[in-house]
Amino acid sequence: MSELPPPPSIADGAATDDVVAWVAEHLGDLAREGADGVTAGAIRxxxxxxxxxxxxxxxxxxxxxxxxxxxxxxxxxxxxxxxxxxxxxxxxxxxxxxxxxxxxxxxxxxxxxxxxxxxxxxxxxxxTELGQSLRREQPRPQGWTAQPWPEEMNCMS
Missing domain, CATH: 1.25.40.80 (Serine Threonine Protein Phosphatase 5, Tetratricopeptide repeat)
Known part of the structure; x- marks a missing residue:
C-alpha cells in the first residue's frame, strides 16, 4: 500500500476547493457519494x-x-x-x-x-469504566433463554 501525499492545508493558503479535490482524488472511493460527490462540509x-x-x-x-x-x-x-x-x-x-x-x-x-x-x-x-453500569447490572433470571421470543413467556402463548 502506498503512502498518501499530505493534504493541502488551508492554514498554508490552500483554498477549500483544493482540499475537497485532494479528498476526492485520494479518499473519494471511501465516500458514500463516490469521488464525484465529495463536497466541503457544512461546518468550518x-x-x-x-x-x-x-x-x-x-x-x-x-x-x-x-x-x-x-x-x-x-x-x-x-x-x-x-x-x-x-x-x-x-x-x-x-x-x-x-x-x-x-x-x-x-x-x-x-x-x-x-x-x-x-x-x-x-x-x-x-x-473508560463509563461504558459499564455505574452501580449494578440489571438482574437476569437464572436459566433465561437467549431466544428473542421464548415460548415460555406468557405473552407468547
Whole structure:
C-alpha cells in the first residue's frame, strides 16, 4: 500500500476547493457519494469559524425543533457541538450567548449544556469504566433463554 501525499492545508493558503479535490482524488472511493460527490462540509473548522458561529447563534425554536432532521430547513440543532467538543468554545461562552433567547428555548438549550458538563465530570471520575453500569447490572433470571421470543413467556402463548 502506498503512502498518501499530505493534504493541502488551508492554514498554508490552500483554498477549500483544493482540499475537497485532494479528498476526492485520494479518499473519494471511501465516500458514500463516490469521488464525484465529495463536497466541503457544512461546518468550518478553526477558531475564527467558531467565533463566527457563536456570534450568529440563534436558538429560537430550539425546544420545538432540536430533534428534527428532515426537512433540512427545519433542522433545529445549533451546530455548536464540534466547536465545544474540540475546545474552541467553552460551555460558559455558549451559555452566555443564549441569555437573550426565548425562555423555553434558552431553558432547553441550557439543559443540554448542563448534560455536557455533567458528562465531563462523570468521565473525569470514572474514565473508560463509563461504558459499564455505574452501580449494578440489571438482574437476569437464572436459566433465561437467549431466544428473542421464548415460548415460555406468557405473552407468547
Amino acid at each position: 473548522g478553526g477558531q475564527s469559524a467558531a467565533d463566527t458561529a457563536l456570534a450568529g447563534l440563534d436558538i429560537t425554536g430550539y425546544a420545538r425543533d432540536r430533534s428534527t432532521v428532515l426537512p433540512v430547513n427545519r433542522r433545529g440543532a445549533s451546530r455548536m457541538s464540534p466547536y465545544i467538543r474540540h475546545g474552541l468554545l467553552t460551555l460558559r461562552e455558549v451559555w452566555d450567548a443564549v441569555a437573550d433567547a426565548p425562555s423555553r428555548d434558552r431553558s432547553r438549550y441550557r439543559d443540554e449544556l448542563m448534560w455536557q458538563e455533567y458528562a465531563r465530570h462523570l468521565y473525569a471520575r470514572v474514565g
